[in-house]
Amino acid sequence: MNIIAIMGPHHAFYKDEPIRELDGALAAQGFQTIYPKDAGDLLKLIEHNPRICGVIFDWDEHGFDLCSEINQLNEYLPLYAFINTHSTMDVSVNQMRMAIWFFEYGLGAAEDIGQRIRQYTNEYIDTITPPLTKALFTYVKEGKYTFCTPGHMAGTAFQKSPVGSLFYDFFGGNALKADVSISVTELGSLLDHTGPHLEAEEYVARTFGAEQSYMVTNGTSTSNKIVGMYAAPSGSTVLIDRNCHKSLTHLLMMSDIVPIWLKPTRNALGILGGIPKREFTRESIAQKVEQTERASWPVHAVITNSTYDGLLYSTRYIKETLDVPSIHFDSAWVPYTNFHPIYNGLSGMSGDRTPGKIIYETQSTHKLLAAFSQASLIHIKGEYDEQTFNEAYMMHTTTSPNYPIVASIETAAAMLRGNPGKRLINRSVERALHFRREVQRLREESEGWFFDIWQPEGVDEPQCWPIQPGEEDWHGFNDADADHMYLDPIKVTILTPGMSEQGVMADEGIPAALVAKYLDERGVVVEKTGPYNLLFLFSIGIDKTKAMSVLRGLTEFKRAYDLNLRVRNMLPDLYAQAPEFYRNMRIQTLAQGIHNLIRDHDLPRLMLQAFDKLPEMKLTPHQMFQQQVKGNVETVDLSKLVGRVSANMILPYPPGVPVVMPGEMITEESRAVLDFLLMLCTIGRHYPGFETDIHGATLTDEGQYLVRVLKA
Incomplete structure (x- = not known):
């Protein structure tokens, strides 16, 4: 983070010369300087280069308007305005709250100004770095000698072995130095929630709109078990979404509790729908309790939000309707819902407290945010027993947590704070919308068939699209409830030919597994493959290059399929698994063969009945x-x-x-x-x-x- 953008004044020697001196002083301080052509160029540089740590500009030429535009991109970025004795300083109190420093043009002052810019840059870095991560960075820089775990001793042990040296060189010194023992007192304790760890949890809670948050290093599979162990005593009854993650089934295997299933819907394509409103009513639950051996009135409920395919609930109805003391929203796939207005009211932490209830939300911070694998969060709103909850937490949490994972959770939260965070999520939504429009365009322009996309008509504006009754043409759910479920735009489902959303099988079809294998052999990994659908996740790490690679892969598949290439040429990895079987087979023969099997088994009927x-x-x-x-x-x-x-x-x-x-x-x-x-x-x-x-x-x-x- 050592790049300074300089918007140099034009055609004024008495201004140019001090800036040239300052350029040299900044270089001595370790900064790299860049010179945008104009304000538009500068704003694009800031938007796409997060390593820019400051902007120098001429106040008379640009003034407060430029500051406001930069502030919309990053309100923390230091701004250095150069003025002269005749400059007009018409700045309001609110405007002075921006990170703006003023310097006068003058020769011989460059070294002092450079030192001040270094000081303000350090303060900027300190401001944006969250507490635990900051403490961990400081500890690593101090380079203390430890005589405790882990045994690799900041990577030293790896360098005593040839293969260990390969490992060290691959991961780098800082990654290994940051893998420290829980005995390091200045970092506090993840288990006791003290020191920088406590500060980090408070920081995360403020960021995600929770009253209390817990950082978990064993994934949301563990977060789900922690919540369940606290919320459901032995012998109690729990309402659980039938489309639950397997970690919740493991909870049921560990704890002597009685499950009552909330039954969701599916459409003929196999896309997971939500739980209908009627399932949440007291009458429906009373009937389930009566029909279930050993069941009593439920003490807790678990709802998957969102579904794997990106359907989100309007959570207020569930919070107000479910007559249970606590509700857990398993939101593993949507840790970003607090950071874009289109998700308002669609998450567990949305809105105020629910009187008389505790609301939990678990999130996989690693799935669609920038945290390491196994990074997870538990968020809580409502009154609960912190000591008892922490016993459940420690029951499932290792006494040797990986601190880089913990720091990555906190850093993922820090990335979402303020205008930079809103912009990150907004860009994910915009890229997904652009990708959707490109698929539609290619479908309209293609001769013959092309891939379709699971979405309503008109996807121009950023929004979550409602799954409304009477509009089964696109979503395929025949008994949808009004204003209950919404499709997340960043979960993109591509449809292959062969079956309509209403379950009508075509004479010819292309099972999605063929397309997934084709894309995989070209370096594109699909998140989920259904019979005739492919799911792509447009997380904050997806850029245009990756999106274009998917579009290119889809168009190349169509071209190869229409040419009816041999399987060995189109899918060489598949061919290698059974060369005798696939020796003379062509891709259309393979596709039609699998399609006929699916049709013979009457897949649409199975999809609708198997989960009913x-x-x-x-x-x-x-x-x-x-x-x-x-x-x-x-x-x-x-x-x-x-x-x-x-x-x-x-x-x-x-x-x-x-x-x-x-x-x-x-x-x-x-x-x-x-x-x-x-x-x-x-x-x-x-x-x-x-x-x-x-x-x-x-x-x-x-x-x-x-x-x-x-x-x-």
């Missing part, structure tokens, strides 16, 4: 896991699952949402769940390389899927 009638709970997940620990299980073929109690959760990837829970039994009424799983298995058996990853099932070398069940 749930399997029957014979044991709670906790009871079933205890049976498994005791060895009271056996293995059967997946096709034999009807009438047997599943020992494990069974979930196909993607999307990684359990379809059978531990202790549940598929009956003839819920057989569509099994038929859906068998369809996925059939595709892999017929076409090598298209095997489905089904957690909870073991795929043998012979192509058989085995599952564990309770002994008969």
Whole structure:
């Protein structure tokens, strides 16, 4: 952070010469200077170069207007205005709150001004650096000798071995020096929430609109368990979104609690819908309690917000309607909702406290923000017992936390503060909208078929689009509630030919798995692949280069598909898995073969029925896991699952949402769940390389899927 932008005065020697002297003084201070052509050029440089740490300009030529425009980009950036004895200083009190310093033109003053600019730059860096990260940077710079963990001793141990030296050189010295022990007292404690760690949690809470926040280094899988362990005592009943993350199923296996499922919808494409409003009513919950063995009135509820496919709830209705003491919004995929007005009212922390209730929100700070993997946050609004909650926190948190992960959580929060943070999220939204418009344009201009996009008509303005009743043409949810769910624009779902949103199968189709494999071989990894849809996430790290690579990949796929190239030429990695099978096969033959299998299994019916009638709970997940620990299980073929109690959760990837829970039994009424799983298995058996990853099932070398069940 040593770049100073200088907007030099024009055609005035008595101003040019002092600036030339200052340029030399700044170089002596370690600064690099750049000279934008005009104000527009300067603003573009600031917008796209966050390492610029100050701007020098002529007050008479630019004045307060330029300061205001810079302030909209970064209100913390130091501004240095040069004036002369005749300059007009018409600056209001509010304007003086900006980071502006004034200097007079004069020869021989450059060294002093350069020192002051260095001082103000250091203050700027200090202002934007959050507390724990600042303390960690300081500790690393001090270079203390420690005689505690970790054993690599700031990377020294790695440099005593050839392979260790490779590791050290790859990751760099500071990354290893920042991996310090919890014994370092000046950094405080993540477990006791003291010192810079406490300051960091308070900083994060203010940033995300929470009353209290906790930083978690084991991912949101752990955050979900922490909240659940505190909120749901043994023997209690909990409402849980059926489209939950598997970490919540693990919570149910660990704790002796009774789950009652809130049943969401899906459309024929397999896109995860939300829980209908009727499921949240007291009447609906009372009926579920009556029908569930050992159930009592729920003490806690868990809602996935947003869904994997980017559907967000209007959370106020849920907070006010659900008659439970606490509500947990699992918002792993949307840690950015507090930083753009289009998400107002669509997050757990939105709005004020809910009287008589505690609201929790867990977020994967690493998923769509700039934090390291495993970085997660827990946010809380409402009265709770901090000491008991911290016991649950320590129960799942390591006593040797990775401090770079913690610092990355805090830094991700710092990046979102103020105008720079708003601009970051706004640019993600704008890039996603631009990408959507480009796909539409290519579809209109293409001869024959092209990819479609799951969205309503007219996506020009930044907004979250409502999933409204009576508009099934685009979203495909037949029983949508008004003003209940909204599509996040940065979650972009591309549709391939073969099936409409209403579930009408075409005679010809291109299963999305083919496109995903094609893109993967060209360096583009898709977040989620459905039967005829691909999900792309436009996080803050996505730039135009990455977006254009997707567009190029889609157009190249169309060109290759229309030419009907051989599989070995179009998908060489797939060909390498089974060269004999794919030796003479062409891409259209492969696509049509998989499409026919999907059509023969009547996928639209399976999608709508498989998640409508749930399997029957014979044991709670906790009871079933205890049976498994005791060895009271056996293995059967997946096709034999009807009438047997599943020992494990069974979930196909993607999307990684359990379809059978531990202790549940598929009956003839819920057989569509099994038929859906068998369809996925059939595709892999017929076409090598298209095997489905089904957690909870073991795929043998012979192509058989085995599952564990309770002994008969």
